[in-house]
Amino acid sequence: MKTIQRINILFLTLICLNTYAQEKSIVNSPDRLKTEILKILNDKDNKLSFSYNDPKKGWNWIKVIEATNLDNYNLILKAKKEQIISVRLVPGSITYDSNANYDRIIISDSLIIVSWEKKHIREIHQLISALHHIYTSEANVKELAVFQTIAANYKALSEKPTITEEQRKYIVQANSKNEKKEYQEALNLYKKAINVNPLSYPSAYNNMALLAAQIKDYQYAIFNMKKYLMLVPEAEDARAAQDKIYEWEAEIGK
Numbered sequence: 001m002k003t004i005q006r007i008n009i010l011f012l013t014l015i016c017l018n019t020y021a022q023e024k025s026i027v028n029s030p031d032r033l034k035t036e037i038l039k040i041l042n043d044k045d046n047k048l049s050f051s052y053n054d055p056k057k058g059w060n061w062i063k064v065i066e067a068t069n070l071d072n073y074n075l076i077l078k079a080k081k082e083q084i085i086s087v088r089l090v091p092g093s094i095t096y097d098s099n100a101n102y103d104r105i106i107i108s109d110s111l112i113i114v115s116w117e118k119k120h121i122r123e124i125h126q127l128i129s130a131l132h133h134i135y136t137s138e139a140n141v142k143e144l145a146v147f148q149t150i151a152a153n154y155k156a157l158s159e160k161p162t163i164t165e166e167q168r169k170y171i172v173q174a175n176s177k178n179e180k181k182e183y184q185e186a187l188n189l190y191k192k193a194i195n196v197n198p199l200s201y202p203s204a205y206n207n208m209a210l211l212a213a214q215i216k217d218y219q220y221a222i223f224n225m226k227k228y229l230m231l232v233p234e235a236e237d238a239r240a241a242q243d244k245i246y247e248w249e250a251e252i253g254k
Helices: 002-027 030-042 121-156 165-179 183-196 203-214 218-231 238-252
Strands: 048-054 058-062 064-071 074-079 084-088 094-098 103-107 111-115
Touching: 030 064, 030 121, 048 074, 094 121, 103 121, 111 121, 121 218, 165 183, 165 203, 183 203, 203 218, 203 238, 218 238
Parallel strands: none
Antiparallel strands: 048 058, 048 111, 064 074, 074 084, 094 103, 103 111
16 A cells, blocks of 8 residues: 555656646747747836937937847847837847846847836846757757867868968957957957868867856857867867866856
8 A cells, every 4th residue: 555655656746847847848948938028028017118229329218119029139129110120139248237226238239128116127138048048059059060070070180271361360369359358359359260260270269168258158158168179189278178168067057
């Protein structure tokens, strides 16, 4: 009898755990996250204020009629006079800010969402971050699978490609920006360097990883450090590089 009771309890426990896992999966699905973000933005009771940085007119407060869509990283807003505003939700360029008077999010230096009643802004920021995490994880897995083959071919080369003068220019400029703590600008310059040739300077991926970590884009940091280790798994700093990945994974999990 006791054995049967234990089995029943175990069975019920497994059902509960499975139900919880399914609910968790739904909550963290892209469609659910997008729905929650748009719901908060469109709820007039939340009394959110919006300021948009128009390329021609500069910063101005706008009356948002509706947040109409959230397609991957693009938030589409419909304002007065049929004005359609598209804002790119890029991590590293989304800042949460709070003081005694308000909570706000600054997005890509293009849009500021303010709550004078200090409601929902932190929640919006968390939802956007969760949405980005899902999209980026899926894309990174696919790209790393492709890069694995590229790295294998690179390691098989008897003569490795060398850095071009154009690449050297971008690398020097990137290092200069890094010294000035202009991390996003440095990262952009390293991207230009690897666009010229993705294999001639493997350390670029290490440097990009460290720069991404400086702006707290830990997913992109891990992504680049994995590329670095694929290209040069026997590098002197390989152990330190892998340990950095572990550190950043913990930061994402917070």
